[in-house]
Amino acid sequence: MEIYRQSSYAVEERVQDLLSRMTLQEKVGQLNQRMYGWDAYAFEKGELVLSEAFKAEVATGGGMGALYGLFRSDPWSGVDYSNGINAAGSGAAANKIQRYMLEHTRLGIPVLLSEECPHGHQALDGTLLPVNLAAGSTWNPELMEEAYSKVALELRSRGAHLGLLSALDILHDPRWGRSEECYSEDPYLAAALTAAAVQGMQGTGEGDLASPDRIAVVLKHLCAQGAALGGRNAGPAAIGERELREIHLPAARAGAAAGAAGFMAAYNEIDGIPCHANERLLTDVLREEWSFGGVVMADGQAVDRLLALTGSHEAAAALALTSGVDLSLWDKSFSTLAEAVRLGLVEEVYLDRAVRRVLALKFRLGLFDNPFTDEARAASVVGSPEIRGLSLQIARESAVLLKNEQGLLPLLPGLSRIAVIGPNADRLYNQLGDYTSVQPEGSGITVLQGIRQHAPAGTEVVHAMGCGIRSSSEEGLAEAALLAAGADVAVLVLGGSSARQFGGVFEDNGAAVVSEGSPSEMDCGEGVDLADLRLGGLQQRLAEEVAATGTPVVAVIIQGRPHALEGIEPLAGALLCAWYPGPEGGRALAEILFGAVNPSGKLPVSLPRSSGQLPVYYNQKDPGRPRVYVDMPSAPLYPFGYGLSYTSFEYSGLTLSQPSIAASALQAGEEITVSVKVRNAGGTAGMETVQLYIRARESGITRRILELKGFRKITLAPGEETIVTFKLGFEELAIWNKNLKFSAEPCRVTVMAGGSSSETLLSELAVTR
Secondary structure (H helix, E strand, O other): OOHHHOOOOOHHHHHHHHHHOOOHHHHHHHOOOOOEHHHOEEEEOOEEEEOHHHHHHHHHHOOOOEEEOOOEOOOOOOOOOOOOOOHHHHHHHHHHHHHHHHHOOOOOOOOEEEEEOEOEOOEOOOOEOOOHHHHHHHOOHHHHHHHHHHHHHHHHHOOOOEEEEEOOOOOOOOOOHHHHHOOOOOHHHHHHHHHHHHHHHHOOOOOHHHOOOOOEEEEEEEOOHHHEHHHOOOOOEOOOHHHHHHHHOHHHHHHHHOOOOEEEEOOOEEOOEEHHHOHHHHHHHHHHHOOOOOEEEOOOOOHHHHHHHHOOHHHHHHHHHHHOOOEOOOOOHHHHHHHHHHOOOOOHHHHHHHHHHHHHHHHHOOOOOOOOOOOOHHHHHOOOHHHHHHHHHHHHHHOEEEEEHHHOOOOOOOOOEEEEEOOOOOOHHHHOOOOOOOOOOOOOOOHHHHHHHHOOOOOEEEEEOOOOOOOOOOOOHHHHHHHHHOOOEEEEEEEOOOOOOOOOOEOOOOOEOOOOOOOOOOOOOOOOOOOOOEOOOOHHHHHHHHHOOOOOEEEEEEOOOOOEOOOOHHHOOEEEEOOOOOOOHHHHHHHHHOOOOOOOOOOOOOEOOOHHHOOOOOOOEOOOOOOOOOOOOOOOOEOOOOOEOOOOEEEEEEEEOOOEEEHHHHHOOOOEEEEEEEEEOOOOOEEEEEEEEEEEEOOOOOOEOOEEEEEEEEEEOOOOEEEEEEEEOHHHHOEEOOOOOEEOOOEEEEEEEEEEOOEEEEEEEEEEO
């Protein structure tokens, strides 16, 4: 028996044996992921059959590296419950694909099934989580690791192998439509959540990828898409290497250190070099500096965009391959790699390098030893009460209470009537975000439904939409104001929407196509960028007319980006930022409104006052003196790390284990211990995120105003206090110095701890020679 078929041999030996048997065209086949998975099958008389297009693709490459989106469901793919693969049928579908690969190719190499899972599996019956901005608001990596482990279980039970996970984009311009896919504007917080996601989905052991509970993670996007000029999707990032290393690479580095199986290159360019052609990024940094040994996947049709540099598909493929891209996604260029070799545009050794990486991943996943999945398993795993409960808990912990004048929240018992008003009050898809699958009828809980379920007996709940997200129709305004006037409190549910519609227009890579000035209700998501961050349509007017009734207003903002809420904030006695809270969001928000849950979310991004104030992220470079605007405050409307509770927390006793430390001692592994006392001074149990920041000066380069260097989420009973400790060591105190070497440098450091970036205790530390 061939060595590659024998599990007793090491992965490297099996890869070498298999590679030595492959033709040039078979190698090219392993580097291609050209098909949309929904084109690989059809149903005939209720039975799934493989399409002729799928069979032709397999024949062309003598196999297939990966098949994208076999289970994907959404308006772009056109897949719903009438023509798609549900959980119960997914195992059989995956096995049929693999069986065909084994029986109709010379070498019998299994195919990787790759699936989107930016906030849960984008498939029929797949469990959705709140979007990444909401995950960032939890400041709870442990919770997210547990949730991601259940996402991995769902995917693997259906027969999938690769989970494409948004994690690496840092949100610097909230006009960008994909803001919802970012964890934070801060690299430290994003890195912590990225590592948690990788560990949750892949496990931490060497052989975990072969487990039926784990899946290989492909982290996207590498990198700096969140810094696109003008907030325009896939726009260039006007940053230098220092900004790249300080802000945009730490999450990727944390993912690599956690063992991520793959990275997806970004659409953008950095300093004139497209990421798919950036050998410095994809090879020198990723592989040589970080010792990453996995695969680099292209983004959808991105290699074909290199024709602007090369002039031909063959040359584009050669450029991407030699730069470090291993596996294509829907592009034509990689299918021409054999011709590129024959033309002398690329040496076959580069194909071998990439093929080794793809094959090694297949071996690590155990596909050569057991390419099939238990066909009955998914029906009992997908949508389990456990993962739905985790989605609910994330929604609870991600809601950020921004304002609560005179204790308006929680709502008091004895209210006779609550008016629930607004375009996001009763639209489930508006609270789910982009990359969302078609939902079964009756699933999920809207804010209106949650309030009706949790309202005390005898309380009437009335509802009016009032207006749309961006529509200019005034038809519902009068009804909304009338309902508000007759209520004890008005819950105003406003915000944005990433909900796609069947019949919409999409690019070949799935991005939504919108026209300039479009009044579409979809105003967020991939391809949907804004110039003005104020709420769209007539939402401001609706808020003004509801507030004018004199009825107390609670504003709940469901959004995929940090909107500018300066016009809304004065009208509301209480303001709650919910992001896109997922299918359980209505229940979670109702629990918070009625006091069953104490809000604990903290902002992972700064909330701007207006688009003209951008950039507003908290960790900008320290200018050394105030630089203000004439026409508005320079500070954000709400700062990074901010979030209120129904109780209050007091900080005291910030201490350092020593007042100074030598740079050489940091280099040798010594650390400073930081301690701070936190007390629940209120009458309600609550969770608090204790945050550690530094402000450094005199270190040879311009430093940032503040830098997050630690956080911990704790739970305290009324009157309870605890001492929270952090460590400041080399990783936290070293910098990319003036020679772009990561080293500890002498400097003065102000150490700060508190409940947000704007409310901290201070202590001084000297890093000496």
